[in-house]
Every structure is written in structure tokens, then in C-alpha cells.
Amino acid sequence: MTFVAEVSRLVASAAQLYAGTPGRQQVDEIGARLAGPLRVAIAGKVKAGKSTLLNALVGEELAPTDAGECTRVPWWFRDGLTYRVTLRPRVGTPQAARFTRTDGALEVDLGDFDAGDLESIDVEWPSRALRTLTLIDTPGIASATPALTHAAERFFSPDDERAGPADAVIYLMRHLHAADVGFLESFTDDAFAGSTPVNTIAVLSRADELGVGRLDAMESAARVAGRYRQDRRLARLCQTVVPVAGLLAQAAVTMREDEYRLFRRLAELPDGELEELLLSVDRFAARPGPAPAAERVALLRRFGIFGTRTAVHLIREGLGADATALKAGLLAVSGVDDLRSLLAQQFAARSDLLKGRAALLALADLVRRMPVAGTDALEADVERVQAGAHELVEMRFLNALRSGELTLPAGQDAEAARLLGGDGPDPRARLGLDASAGDADVRAALADALGRWQRRAESPLAFGPAKEAAQAVVRACEALAAGLAYGLE
Amino acid sequence: MAVGNEEDVSALLADVARRAQAAGRTDLSERIVAHAERLARPDVVVVVAGEFKVGKSSLVNALVGAAVCPVDDDIATSVPTLVRFASEPGVHVRRLADDAPQPVEDIARLVTEQGNPDNREDVRIVEVGVPSALLADGLILVDTPGVGGLSSTYASATMTTLALADAVLFVSDASQEYTRPELDFLAAARKVCPEVVAVLSKVDVVPEWRRISELNEGWLAGAGVPGPIVATSAALQLRGIAGDRADLRDESGLAALVGRLRGVTGRVRRTMAAGALDEARAVLGQLAAPLRAEHEALADPDATIARLEEAVESARRLSADSDWAALLDDGMIDLENQVGAELGRRMKAVLADAGRTVGTSDPAAGWDEFGAALARRVSEEVSAVAVGVGDLAGALATRLAEEFAEHEALIAPMVVAPPVAAVLPLAGEAPPTLTRATPWRGVLMDAGWGGLEALGVMGSILTFTSISLFNPFSLVIGVFIGGKTVRDARRRDVERRRDQAVEAVEQYVRDAEQAADRELQATSRRIRRELRTTYQRRADALYRSARESLAAAQRTIGSDDARRESRRRELADRLGDLEALAGGAGG
Numbered sequence A: 001m002t003f004v005a006e007v008s009r010l011v012a013s014a015a016q017l018y019a020g021t022p023g024r025q026q027v028d029e030i031g032a033r034l035a036g037p038l039r040v041a042i043a044g045k046v047k048a049g050k051s052t053l054l055n056a057l058v059g060e061e062l063a064p065t066d067a068g069e070c071t072r073v074p075w076w077f078r079d080g081l082t083y084r085v086t087l088r089p090r091v092g093t094p095q096a097a098r099f100t101r102t103d104g105a106l107e108v109d110l111g112d113f114d115a116g117d118l119e120s121i122d123v124e125w126p127s128r129a130l131r132t133l134t135l136i137d138t139p140g141i142a143s144a145t146p147a148l149t150h151a152a153e154r155f156f157s158p159d160d161e162r163a164g165p166a167d168a169v170i171y172l173m174r175h176l177h178a179a180d181v182g183f184l185e186s187f188t189d190d191a192f193a194g195s196t197p198v199n200t201i202a203v204l205s206r207a208d209e210l211g212v213g214r215l216d217a218m219e220s221a222a223r224v225a226g227r228y229r230q231d232r233r234l235a236r237l238c239q240t241v242v243p244v245a246g247l248l249a250q251a252a253v254t255m256r257e258d259e260y261r262l263f264r265r266l267a268e269l270p271d272g273e274l275e276e277l278l279l280s281v282d283r284f285a286a287r288p289g290p291a292p293a294a295e296r297v298a299l300l301r302r303f304g305i306f307g308t309r310t311a312v313h314l315i316r317e318g319l320g321a322d323a324t325a326l327k328a329g330l331l332a333v334s335g336v337d338d339l340r341s342l343l344a345q346q347f348a349a350r351s352d353l354l355k356g357r358a359a360l361l362a363l364a365d366l367v368r369r370m371p372v373a374g375t376d377a378l379e380a381d382v383e384r385v386q387a388g389a390h391e392l393v394e395m396r397f398l399n400a401l402r403s404g405e406l407t408l409p410a411g412q413d414a415e416a417a418r419l420l421g422g423d424g425p426d427p428r429a430r431l432g433l434d435a436s437a438g439d440a441d442v443r444a445a446l447a448d449a450l451g452r453w454q455r456r457a458e459s460p461l462a463f464g465p466a467k468e469a470a471q472a473v474v475r476a477c478e479a480l481a482a483g484l485a486y487g488l489e
Numbered sequence B: 001m002a003v004g005n006e007e008d009v010s011a012l013l014a015d016v017a018r019r020a021q022a023a024g025r026t027d028l029s030e031r032i033v034a035h036a037e038r039l040a041r042p043d044v045v046v047v048v049a050g051e052f053k054v055g056k057s058s059l060v061n062a063l064v065g066a067a068v069c070p071v072d073d074d075i076a077t078s079v080p081t082l083v084r085f086a087s088e089p090g091v092h093v094r095r096l097a098d099d100a101p102q103p104v105e106d107i108a109r110l111v112t113e114q115g116n117p118d119n120r121e122d123v124r125i126v127e128v129g130v131p132s133a134l135l136a137d138g139l140i141l142v143d144t145p146g147v148g149g150l151s152s153t154y155a156s157a158t159m160t161t162l163a164l165a166d167a168v169l170f171v172s173d174a175s176q177e178y179t180r181p182e183l184d185f186l187a188a189a190r191k192v193c194p195e196v197v198a199v200l201s202k203v204d205v206v207p208e209w210r211r212i213s214e215l216n217e218g219w220l221a222g223a224g225v226p227g228p229i230v231a232t233s234a235a236l237q238l239r240g241i242a243g244d245r246a247d248l249r250d251e252s253g254l255a256a257l258v259g260r261l262r263g264v265t266g267r268v269r270r271t272m273a274a275g276a277l278d279e280a281r282a283v284l285g286q287l288a289a290p291l292r293a294e295h296e297a298l299a300d301p302d303a304t305i306a307r308l309e310e311a312v313e314s315a316r317r318l319s320a321d322s323d324w325a326a327l328l329d330d331g332m333i334d335l336e337n338q339v340g341a342e343l344g345r346r347m348k349a350v351l352a353d354a355g356r357t358v359g360t361s362d363p364a365a366g367w368d369e370f371g372a373a374l375a376r377r378v379s380e381e382v383s384a385v386a387v388g389v390g391d392l393a394g395a396l397a398t399r400l401a402e403e404f405a406e407h408e409a410l411i412a413p414m415v416v417a418p419p420v421a422a423v424l425p426l427a428g429e430a431p432p433t434l435t436r437a438t439p440w441r442g443v444l445m446d447a448g449w450g451g452l453e454a455l456g457v458m459g460s461i462l463t464f465t466s467i468s469l470f471n472p473f474s475l476v477i478g479v480f481i482g483g484k485t486v487r488d489a490r491r492r493d494v495e496r497r498r499d500q501a502v503e504a505v506e507q508y509v510r511d512a513e514q515a516a517d518r519e520l521q522a523t524s525r526r527i528r529r530e531l532r533t534t535y536q537r538r539a540d541a542l543y544r545s546a547r548e549s550l551a552a553a554q555r556t557i558g559s560d561d562a563r564r565e566s567r568r569r570e571l572a573d574r575l576g577d578l579e580a581l582a583g584g585a586g587g
């Protein structure tokens, strides 16, 4: 039985045990969560660009963004059949809310509610992007307004529930600040309950600003992200760090034809004139140039100085022959494409595992809080699955390797992490092969890895956690072999 | 003479020094000359601080018009860099162990995180000289490492530096309004530093910078920091300089910032001028004392001789040692005790908190972070104690000055002039206070140190808070736990690891406390020594003035009647002259 099937079975038996009791509703919620899309929260310091990145990922300007402090309540964005916004107050029943869309972003009428009264705002929105991932926009931490930081903390570690509402986290940080580490640590402290390196991806956000909007800004950002990836402290907290210019991605994915035309006209200006115009944001808005000033201001606001410079540059290089080409070029530069594939590889491909793990936590929590007849046996079952499921064991070792809690003899760490699914659970990713590698190569690499790790696991010199880790790697290889039904001689 | 401007002040100082020289009182003329020199080239220290990567180094470069401080997209500055005037560019490095000039090209290797990671080179401070017009009148800019970084023990070092500065430029970039850590830093800076100038940087790349500036002004008002915010673009200024384009330089907003800096320099100079004029009056009082003695003796010999004998005795006691020295010694001992106790109290709190952390987690999971956090905390506490030393020493120096003023009034009563501050013409500004804005600056200036020397005195403390003088925590922990076992994650070992961790923490904090105590005591001893020397000189001068006065009076009594009338007139003239001069210096 697969891990997720086993968890589903536990949820089903819990549903029976709690039938007719108040706990039943919670079991149903756990079941729904297991069946629904993965829930990914976007977290980070205030103004890190969370809402902007969310919009870029959805492909629409939905979440409100602003230069001043903005997101005050967690906003859930899920796929749905109709357009609907629901307010969920801390006390009382959820209510449908009126909403409008001006200038792109949603404007929700809170009615009699204060932002502080709300647990969350729930947006149902028919969207292909939301079909596989439910995205949650959260208030910023380290805000000058303490209430907002509290709102963020409450979301990630609610008092009444051990399992947080998110299955995975995209953590945005501009430059790594002590506050970022403090926050990441605070929801990583329990080895099993909280977030772990495996379900957290860090994004170096507003990456264009690191190189202060210069054309080569993203290269600088890549360099800084590279340094962060080497940082042991960060490795304990997240899988990897990627740079993303969210504003550019958001603007590019929603670029309009008139905006494209304006970029073209800018690109056609003589060199000197263009350079003068792009020297500063005030010049760009005020100097005489193509199109009325208001249009240029709007363009700058949407794309930023970096996006504007890049768009013009791409067109001049012949990489923006039409709006579609320019859009693709800008998205590639923004880094959002890389983030998307990382999400697919690390989160979507592990979706069942991450959701199942969250569901187990919620179940364990429920039976502890509200025991009824028969839950003793259920609790024991939950514990058995938590301890025994190979997927979870794999994840635990992966986390231990990443955090430096566990180190293997020289040079083995990286390979072990990879085979345990550190670069993604796909067989080729695990074996360190190209996505295009042929079956024969996969077979050879797998046989090779299996042999090597069997020897390590059985070596008389191996003991303790290192031996256990080697055994877990062997099991991972065996599972690969079984899954692919490759015969091994 | 009206004291309207600095030339008048220095002319007056020169005059007073000349008269002291002519009277054979080089001890007094030296004091005036020292003030005059300091006034001609005051060290006005302005610290440039803020979160990392907001453009602090770029701003310094734009201000001085040269690429002095290394700039980078990734973390750059790791050592405080002091930029001052020099006719030839040059770099001077002050290390823990020694001070040495360095080739100019070496600066990037010394002050950046890349070139000198974690300050392996043990550099305390780097001084750079540049021939910049802005710095010609004594302005010194101190570029500092960003305060928020991950491995930042720098924040507390920066805070200690602020306590010695005349002003701080608090830089934040236009991409975002102030955050909590920035507001906390601002609030702390406002407490220790006399003037905070808020700078908004990188306005050339942020379309909404005006909005951010408004939001920030709201926060500033709440924090009690006077605006307005100065919006700047270092990039435009540097481009404007390189391409010789006035339009870019105008747009950069740097002119407004230079205006604010001039304001700071002006304020500091006026405070210094006020101090110099006080000194001039005191010296004139002593130059006049023998004349006055003689003049009075001609009228009433017996009473005069009696008064003068009393004054000589009082001055002898003052110079031989006595109350003021006891006051200083007792005060300093008291201070050292208080500092030791305060340090002990704080370290105990650190231990307690660290113990709690260790007790509730598996230490193996995060040695590095834990060690870094511990080091940061320790250095914050030490920095707080260091600032406290200044407060205590400042109070002591004030009492000492009051004690001396009484003796001076007895020995060399002079012009009863209104306090200088009340008469210095200061169009539309609050008069400078003679009790200086920060106790630290106050005590150090009383001891005869200007801004830079003050930084030097504090250097050891700065060093202490930025680089550890004692073993890094990683070494200490290594003594207790072999590298291999640290990685051993088996649960049953957690208890043992916790015990080892507690031991290691105790050892580390104990070492830190000892090292800090040593440094703080050394600093306070140095302050005591300097105060003692300064006031001893003053006492000796007073003693000499008193003796000369008595001798002059006695000579007069023995002289013949015929010359007495003309002598009386001459003395009255000369006294009137000195009093007019003193009036110019003070009323």
C-alpha cells in the first residue's frame, strides 16, 4: 500500500470512530485536505514581495500589492468553479463578501469586520495555476506594526493546532537578515511537526534590486543566492535559495499589447536619448519622450526600472519580435520559470508525501485532544505509520543530512541526499542523470548505486546513524528498482 | 570685542595666548594654543549607519567625490572606515596589535567581507585620507558595516561608535518603508547621539520613493527624530561628477545633505568656540590676578595680604593633592565597581537565557547559530556597559569641574560675565549647551580629547565588541565535545550534549566577562589618568598664579610712596584692558 493510501485508510477509520461527534467535522477537513491540492504558503518579512510573487505564480493580478504595508490577513487562493470570496472570522460563521477588481487586484469589502477580526480571507478563483497548488499569501514579519508580525506568527504556529495550515512554504527574503533566520527557525523547531528543509524553498526576492536595476542585476542576485546556498545555517532551514524578480514576472505574465508597443517605441529611440531617459525614475517620468507621461509612469510602476530596461534591451537584441516572445524572454530573466520548475520538482512531485505527513500530524493531534472509544488503537496506527513509512524515513534522513545533524564519511553526503530525493523524487533526479537519459543508463546507474550503498550499509565499520542512513539509501534504491520494475541481476 | 564669528574668536585666542606668553606664563598660553588649534581643525565625527546594502559606502563616496569605500551588490563593508581630509590620498590601518600605513590599493582587502572575512586581519579601524573639499574643515565620515546582517556582531560596535559621534547619517533605501529593526536602531541611536539625520537612498531607481519618504517621515515624527528626510542618489551624483554634469548632481540631492553636514559642523564648532572662550576667560583671570593683587594692596595692604595668603594656601592644597583628587579616585573606584557589578549582572542574565535555550533543544542541531547568537548577545551587553561607563565618567567629570570652578573663583576672581552660551550670537538657533550632548563626548572633551582622540580611547572597546578578544565559541565548544560527537544525532545522547553545552557556555561567558572587564577597567584607568593630568596642570597653574599674586602684593607694599600713584593708575589701565578682553570673551 502506498503511503498516501495508508493515510487515507487511517482517515477513513477516524471518520467512523468520530461519526456523530464534534470531531467528525475535523476528520472531514483532514480528508478534504488530503484529497485537495497541496497548500503552499508564501511567507517572509514585510514587503518582501510576497503578494507580487503570488500574482506572478497565479498569472493574474489578484492579491493586493502596495509600497506601504499591505497584507494584513492570510489570503487563501484556491481553484474553484466560480469566483467567490469568503471571510472567515476568528469567532462566528464564514460569510460571503462582496468584491471588485479595479486596476487588477481584488478589492474585498470587509463589511463590519476589522482585518484583525479575521482568521483568513478565502478566494475561490477558477485558475489553471491553482489546480495543483493552493497558494496562501501571508502578512509580513518584522513589520514596524507589531500586529502584523503577530498575524504572521499566528498563522504559522496557531496555538490550538499543532499542524500548521500549510503543507509547504516558499520563504521570501531580500537580503538575509537576522529576523529571517529567527523566523525560519521558529517554525522549524520541532523535528517533525513544523516545516523542515524538505518542504521549504527560499526565494531571494525583489532580486532586481540587489543589482539596483542594472541590466546585469540578476547575475548579481544569482551570485548572492549562490553564497546563501553554501551557508550551513540556511541549509538547515530550506532546500535551496533561488533569485526571483517578482515584479517583472507579474508584469510580464499580464503584459498588455499597448505596453508592448510602448516598449517598442522606446527601443527605437536613439541610443543617447534612451540612456538619458533611463538614468533615473524621475527622468523617465518627466522628460519629453514617446507616449504621454502618465503612460510611462504606469509602465514604470508595473515593470520597475529593471523590467523596463530589460524589455527595451531584449527588443533591441531581437529577442522581442512580438509580445509573446518578449513575455517569454522577460519571464525567463525574472527567474520565475526556474522557481516554477523547482516547485514542480520539489513540491508537486512530493505532494502526496507532504499532504500525507500533514494529515498524520493533524490526526495525531485530534486523537490526543478529543479521545473517543477506539482512538487508542488509531493512535497506535498513526504512530506506526509515522515511524515506519519509508517515505517519511527518507525525508527524515534527508532533513538530518541537510541540517548537518548527520554527516557521512567524506563525500557521501551529497550522493546520499540525492538518492533520498534531495534534488527531486524523480528516478533520474535521484540518480543524478539528465532528464533525457535513456533507460539503459538509468538501469546501470541504479545498479551501481545500489551495490555501493549495500556495501556501505553492511560494512563492519558502519555504525549508528551513519549505518541507518546507508540502509535508508539502500531502501530508496530498492524502491526505485521496484517502482520502475527494472530487473536487476 | 564682539564675538560674531570664528575669525574673531581665533584673533581673541591669539591675543590671550600672546599676553600669557609675555607674562612668562607658557603654562597658560599652551592651554589656549591647544584650544585654538582644535578650533582651527576640529574633528567632527559623523557616522554613516544603517541596514546592510542600503548604500552607505556609496553615499560616503558620493559625498567625498571619490571611490574610497568599496561598494558591492553583496555584503561589503566589514570594518569601520574613517574618511578624513588629507592633501595626499593614503590609508592607515589600526589593528589590535599595531598601527601601520598601507598602500591605498589595499583598502578593499582590509575592509570588505570578501577580502577580510569575519575580520580575520583583526583590523580595528581603517583610516583613509582624501583631498576632498567637503572634509577640509575637519569633517570626518565613518562608514560602518551594515547592522542587520546574519553574522552581525557589528550592530553593537556601531552603537558604541555612535556614542562618540557628533551626528549619525541613518541611511535607509527607498525600496521600502522603515522596518521594526530599523526603527529600533533609530530609537537607540537617538538616545546616544546628539543628532540623527535620516537619509533616503537610491531614489533614482524607485518610482514610488516620494511615498516611502512620506511614510518614513511619519515614523520619524513618532520616534522624535527631526526631519526632513534627505532623499539622495549616490549613483546620480557619482555619474554627475564623472561626466561633469550639473543637472545630474542637482538631481542627486547631495547638496541638501552637504547642507545638513555643514549644520552639524557649525554646531560642533560653536560648542568648541564656547569652550575655548571659557578657557580664555579663565586664563585672563589668572593673568589679571597679580595686577589686581598689586592694585588692591596699594589701597588696603593688610586685608589684601591676608586674602592672598589664604588663596595661596588653598591653591597649594589643590595642587598638592587633596579633595579633588580624592573625589576623582573615589569616583573612579566606585565607577569600576559599578561597571564590574553591572557586567556581572548582565553576564549572569546571558547565562540564564543560554541555559534555557540549551535545556529545551538539542544543542547538536544548531551549534553554529547558537554560538553566533551567544557571541552577539555578549557583545551587545558589553557595548551597553561601555556606554554606561561614559555616563558615569561624565557625571564624575562634571563634579570635578564644579569643584575647580569654586577654587578658581577664590584664587583668580575675574570678570563676572554671563555664561558664554547666552551671548554667542546664534541666529535662530538654540544656544549650544556647555554640558555636551552626550556624556561620553563631554568627559572626553573635558579631558582634552577631540572627536578622533575620543574614538581612539574607545578603540579598545570598539574592538572588543566587533571582534572577540577571547576564543570564539566554536573553539570553546570543541574543547568539550569532539567534532565527531557533535554530529551524532542519537536521541539518548541529548542529555549528555546538553550538559556539555552548559559547561561550554559557562566557560565562554566567563572568558568573555574577564576579557570585557579587563578592557573596561583599562579604559576607565585611562580616563582617570588623563583627567588627573589635565586637572593637575590646572591646579599647578592656579598655585603659580596665587603665589605670583602674593609676591606682587608684597613687592608693592615695600615700594616708595612717590611711584605708588602712577603705579596705581597703570595697574588700573592694564586691568581695565584685560577686563575688556575678557568681556569680549564672555560678555
Ligand SMILES: Nc1nc2c(ncn2[C@@H]2O[C@H](COP(=O)(O)OP(=O)(O)OP(=O)(O)O)[C@@H](O)[C@H]2O)c(=O)[nH]1
Binding pocket: A045, A046, A047, A048, A049, A050, A051, A052, A053, A064, A065, A066, A067, A068, A069, A070, A071, A072, A138, A139, A140, A141, A205, A206, A207, A208, A209, A244, A245, A246, A247, A248, A304
Ligand atoms: N523592484 C521590485 N519591486 C518589487 C518586486 N516585488 C515586489 N516589489 C514591490 O515591492 C512592494 C511590495 O510588494 P508586495 O508584493 O505588496 O509585498 P508583500 O511582501 O506582499 O508586502 P506585505 O504584504 O505588506 O508584507 C510593491 O511596491 C512592489 O511593487 C520585485 O521583484 N522587484
Ligand SMILES: Nc1nc2c(ncn2[C@@H]2O[C@H](COP(=O)(O)OP(=O)(O)OP(=O)(O)O)[C@@H](O)[C@H]2O)c(=O)[nH]1
Binding pocket: A210, A211, A212, B051, B052, B053, B054, B055, B056, B057, B058, B059, B070, B071, B072, B073, B074, B075, B076, B077, B078, B144, B145, B146, B201, B202, B203, B204, B205, B232, B233, B234, B235, B236
Ligand atoms: N542606483 C543606485 N544604486 C546605488 C545607490 N547607492 C548605492 N547603490 C548600489 O547599491 C549597492 C550597495 O551599495 P553599498 O554602498 O555597497 O551599500 P552598503 O550599505 O555600504 O553595503 P554594506 O557595506 O554591505 O552594508 C551597490 O550595488 C551600489 O552600487 C544609489 O543611490 N543609486
Ligand SMILES: [Mg+2]
Binding pocket: A050, A051, A052, A064, A065, A070, A071, A137, A138
Ligand atoms: Mg502582501
Ligand SMILES: [Mg+2]
Binding pocket: B056, B057, B058, B069, B070, B071, B076, B077, B143, B144, B145
Ligand atoms: Mg558598505
